[in-house]
């Protein structure tokens with residue numbers, strides 16, 4: 001968002017309490033794909049993949065894109081939806097439906113329980129989310145953006161009933177408008193400012209599983225039948241294996257060590273789908289908080305009760321791939 005606004009010539013200042021890219025983003029798998037079981041998110045995913053595949057042209061800075069492809073296994077009652085959405089994606093990027101026989105041919109070497117039907121996006125993949133975030137910030141600063149790191153936002157600066165900046169740990173910072181993009185900290189900040197909302201913080205946990213030899217041609221994946229997701233992790237020569245936690249977090253938000261009970265659930269689900277899970281060994285994992293919203297589409301918009309304040313959050317575990325859409329949407333609303 002900082003980059004998008006600077007790129008459009010806006011006078012923009014990013015206020016970060018830490019160093020940029022070290023929030024939940026630092027724990028992200030960085031997977032970028034078009035398919036979502038929601039036509040609105042498909043459009044936003046297409047925008048994201050287009051952005052990340054042309055990152056260097058757009059920012060002037062290189063970031064590695066690892067093209068693993070993305071395999072999606074839909075729930076059987078979503079097959080018709082999957083056909084329609086795959087057709088839409090294929091107008092922008094290669095995407096195809098796989099039958100059980102196609103799946104066996106292509107992924108038989110990694111699949112335990114097979115599936116009747118899947119979606120395959122060969123040009124999807126992942127990036128290092130922190131590297132990308134810091135590259136975007138650097139590019140934004142080169143384009144005239146102002147970066148304040150190590151400065152915490154404590155409150156809003158209101159002038160005549162309108163938000164005109166923030167009160168930070170270094171004093172008041174004046175601005176025509178404020179975009180609150182504080183990730184999992186957002187619900188707590190809104191509470192402390194007395195602003196009503198329907199957001200909450202929730203833990204996401206992804207297991208890191210050590211394998212003797214990384215399975216060949218393993219795609220990034222999401223499986224809505226067994227509720228697992230992940231990708232290969234060349235940094236550890238292992239595999240990422242996620243399973244939804246449903247754990248809401250109240251009060252102080254911390255990044256914590258993995259929850260062993262959650263790890264067992266992930267492995268139990270994962271071993272049904274992938275043959276490598278059984279022989280894999282735990283190498284820890286990543287557990288961090290994310291801001292959730294009821295519709296899971298991302299909350300980018302003005303706060304009706306607080307003129308001059310915009311939210312950009314509530315991505316339910318998908319803000320990395322949806323960030324290019326969110327940035328464009330925020331810029332459009334600010335310009336309007």
Ligand SMILES: Cc1cc2nc3c(=O)[nH]c(=O)nc-3n(C[C@H](O)[C@H](O)[C@H](O)COP(=O)(O)OP(=O)(O)OC[C@H]3O[C@@H](n4cnc5c(N)ncnc54)[C@H](O)[C@@H]3O)c2cc1C
Nearest residue numbers: 017023024025028029030031153183185317318319320321
């Ligand atoms: C294990 C894991 C795997 C994931 N995998 C994927 C994936 O493969 N693909 C994908 O698209 N998404 C993935 N996600 C989700 C994605 O990482 C998040 O949606 C995204 O990082 C959230 O970005 P954000 O900018 O909203 O929050 P953050 O990255 O947390 O950034 C918010 C920033 O606000 C700062 N801040 C907070 N409060 C204040 C304050 N008062 N003053 C100043 N600064 C403040 C914080 O320091 C932080 O830097 C994953 C998440 C996890 C945990």
